[in-house]
Amino acid sequence: MSTRDRIISAATAMMQEGAPRLSVRAVAARAGVGASTLRHHFPTQRDLVNATLTATYDAAMPDERIRETSMPPRERLRECLRRLLDPFGTPSEARDVWTNLLRTFAEAEADPKTRAAYDVLVEHAERRIRAWLAILEEEGVLLPGDNARRSDFLLTVVDGLSIARALPPSDQRLEDETKTLGFAVDAVFDVPSPVHPVP
Numbered sequence: 359m360s361t362r363d364r365i366i367s368a369a370t371a372m373m374q375e376g377a378p379r380l381s382v383r384a385v386a387a388r389a390g391v392g393a394s395t396l397r398h399h400f401p402t403q404r405d406l407v408n409a410t411l412t413a414t415y416d417a418a419m420p421d422e423r424i425r426e427t428s429m430p431p432r433e434r435l436r437e438c439l440r441r442l443l444d445p446f447g448t449p450s451e452a453r454d455v456w457t458n459l460l461r462t463f464a465e466a467e468a469d470p471k472t473r474a475a476y477d478v479l480v481e482h483a484e485r486r487i488r489a490w491l492a493i494l495e496e497e498g499v500l501l502p503g504d505n506a507r508r509s510d511f512l513l514t515v516v517d518g519l520s521i522a523r524a525l526p527p528s529d530q531r532l533e534d535e536t537k538t539l540g541f542a543v544d545a546v547f548d549v550p551s552p553v554h555p556v557p
Contacts, residue, residue, distance in 0.1 A: 427497070
């Protein structure tokens with residue numbers, strides 16, 4: 359494993375454990391490298407957080423899934439959205455991670471560095487969703503529309519479900535989650551793009 363990969367692996371483990379922020383010293387110590395070595399690969403903390411999130415989501419959610427045209431487009435988008443909820447191991451592990459993330463970011467306003475890490479997380483998720491919508495538009499299976507607003511809506515739904523993931527599980531959780539994601543996807547597909555009047 360390369361030094362860069364060791365650093366990302368250490369940062370990923372700390373993020374999953376609910377570390378309030380990925381400090382250079384703590385991540386370097388976890389990876390077994392010096393702080394200057396970490397700074398060589400990641401000059402800023404934002405670079406480190408961004409790379410860590412990218413690696414986590416790339417591993418959990420390869421974009422090839424959205425391109426599997428043998429599946430109905432709505433099902434593809436729904437499964438991709440579910441993967442936003444499942445990037446962290448088993449369901450019980452995922453619940454622990456979401457609990458830690460919510461605990462960490464609930465007071466993000468009090469800590470600018472934590473807030474910056476949260477912003478990176480949101481930006482990455484939004485980019486993913488917009489990319490998926492753009493792929494479906496290119497295929498002609500999704501009407502052209504405002505993908506920024508669509509992604510904001512879908513991410514809001516995912517955020518709500520992530521909070522539910524941090525709460526005690528119920529027997530109906532998975533079924534209810536699937537239905538909710540289905541309703542959200544249907545809303546994106548079924549709402550026609552606005553018609554702008556010709557001046």
